[in-house]
Amino acid sequence: MYTRQKALQIAFYLICLLAFSCFSAQAQWNLEKETNGIKIYTAESSTSPVKSVKVEAVFKGTCQKIISILKEVEKQPQWVYATKQAYLIQEISATELLYYVETALPWPARNRDAAVRMTIEQTPADKKVIITTIGEPEAIPAKSGKIRVPQLKGIWQVKEVADGKINIEYILDLNPGGSLPAGVVNLFVTKGPYETFINLAKLLDN
Template sequence: MACWLCLVCASPLAAQEKWELRKHTDGIAVYTRNLAQATVKEIRVICELPGTTAQLVNVLKDVEHHQNWVYLNRKTQLLKKKNPNRLVYYTEADLPWPLTDRDMVVEAVFSPISQNQQAQVEVKSVLGYVPEKTDFVRIPSSLAVWEISPVAKGRIKVIYTFSVNPGGSVPAWLVNATVATGPHNTFQNLRALLQKQANQ
């Protein structure tokens, strides 16, 4: 899925710099890096979470409950289930002033969980499905990649990388000042959700 984590802007053709650690608290490390021809950052989150690969994959597939843990998510709606591992959904972000709220349509592709319990999820913007709305800026392109692997019984490691062209006007100073907040909050919420499931 594509989080509303940081409002970053990235060009896939841009030269990439090294990752810089921006925040590392509560076991959640948030990195950013500059991209050529972009004024704001791409992000990466690395952390360990309770649960199994299958449990996290099921949470990611439960798109209509993403608002329970994704930072700034107003709503998410499943549009089409091409097959159990290929979903198209629409999502809205309730952004703080002075930013205009964003929306987008994405397709999530879930790789089969391997024998060693590793999985990858790629979430990419797609065109069509939902007409553009006057109260939102439609995000033209985004890419989120989840890499999931077990590290111990009942624990998994997640590497999450996200880049987006948010469209419209986005003040770089505002984004760069708060770039680590959204990712950290999102993964705190995700951890709490998985822990609650583990306790039930």
């Protein structure tokens, strides 16, 4: 039986998911890079000076495998671009967790960090999974020397297709806070997502 707090929390994430889905449908996505079956698009963001990013790919794997990879947050430095450290703060349930992540940026920019809530929704009949990641800046105290990311919304939509493969669509809308040189911003527009997905493909194929 759900408590009032839990019901409000679920309603909040459903609203965020709906709003983000509407954003995806309305955004004017521009194809920036297409290599090794990975397509990277960008669109202007209404909440950040950094463009929103959408990545599409078809990889070998299953929904369960990608869930397992994403839930092992402490291993993010091994495959998520520029991740310096990541660790679990709290496992609320099998489908919801709160974790910390620090992203390393080149000098003179300061590293960014975030507390992120991940929720997992599965529809086994459709062989589909939706994984939502939302930043919660106030979830843990600020850390010295780092800039807390003020706004982060990400969504993975994964569906199993023929021949043991999965179709992945990932959308990220991020305000990194502070000021960043254009060169640093560009790293996260195409290079970061591309390198991350190359690494993800290898993990899924293991």
